[in-house]
Amino acid sequence: MTAAVTSAQAQSVIEPDYTHEKPLASTAWYVPQFSEANKKADLDFIIGMRPxxxxxxxxxxxxxxxKKGTSVRLAALARGIKHNQSFEISMLDKIEHYMQMLKYSKDAYFKKVADQGLAQKNEFIRLPMPPIQSIFYYNDHISEEDVRFAKAMIVHHEGALIMAQDYLDNPDANNGYLRQMCLDILRDQKQEIALMHNIIKQYKGDADAVKITPDMIHGMDGMMHHMNMGGSMKHHH
Known part of the structure; x- marks a missing residue:
């Protein structure tokens, strides 16, 4: 059993390349020697990342x-954020469900912590990020509202990077499914930040004059315990 589970873990990914020809099935994801400390690490991450x-x-x-945004690239990115992160929320809800159901016993060596194959089961296909360079969008006119949204979302993404890295650095965080999700977040949101910086750079007006306020950045309440762990947020004025 150990070899089979280990092999399944090694081959599993959070966002597998899904096609409609593949079977709609999910398989259990287990981790060995799952403790109360491991459970707390997972729940702390979910409590912060879900909101x-x-x-x-x-x-x-x-x-x-x-309706004041005009950037084709930023609109495409925004649609991708909504589509992709909606699915990730459903994954976090599923993992939290398993965390709450966990019961510990000396005989149970492996603990179920997630379902592999949720993307196939839900027929989810990740929306790709638009190209960073605006050469692919000759008419990508960027408005002040685009700059404001990009600045706010950059700060928001930086919060996700901190939480993902904190989980990966936590010695009690041994949930392979969540660890893969954190790696996905680090990869995807760093690229999205680069795109938004490029959009701001292409703005014809004075980008520095476009201000953002804390109320424009939603869902940051769960960041407090991560900030106390040494994370630092960059400020975008």
């Missing part, structure tokens, strides 16, 4: 509701 993701969705909704 943080939900905050990103509400920021995207506000951006589209305002």
């Amino acid at each position: 943080h993701h939900a905050g990103a969705l509400s920021m995207v909704n506000d951006y589209f509701k305002d």
Whole structure:
């Protein structure tokens, strides 16, 4: 059993390349020697990341509701954030469900902590990030609202990077599923930050004059215990 579970862990990814031809099935994800400390590490991460993701969705909704954004790339990125992070929220909810159900016994060596294959089961396909360089979008006109949203979302993304790195650095965080998710967050959101910096750079007006306020950055309440662990946020004025 140990070899089979280890092999499954090694081959598993959070966002597998899904096609409709693949079977809609999920398999259990187990970790060995799962303790109360491991459970706390997982729940602390979920308590911070889930509302943080939900905050990103509400920021995207506000951006589209305002209707002052004109950047094709930023609109595509915003749609991707909403689509992809909505699925990640469902994954976090599923993992939290397993965490709350966990019971410990000396005989149970492996603990179920997630389901592999949720993307296939939910027919989820990750939306790709638009190209960073604006050469692919000759008519990508960038408005003041685009700059404001990009600045706010950069700060928001930096919060996610801190939480993801904190989990990876936590010796009690041994949930391979969440660790893979954190690696995905580090990869994806660093690239998205680069895109948003490029959009701000392409703005024809004075980007420094475009201000953001704390109320524009949603879902950051769960960041407090991460900030106490040595994380530092960059400030975007």
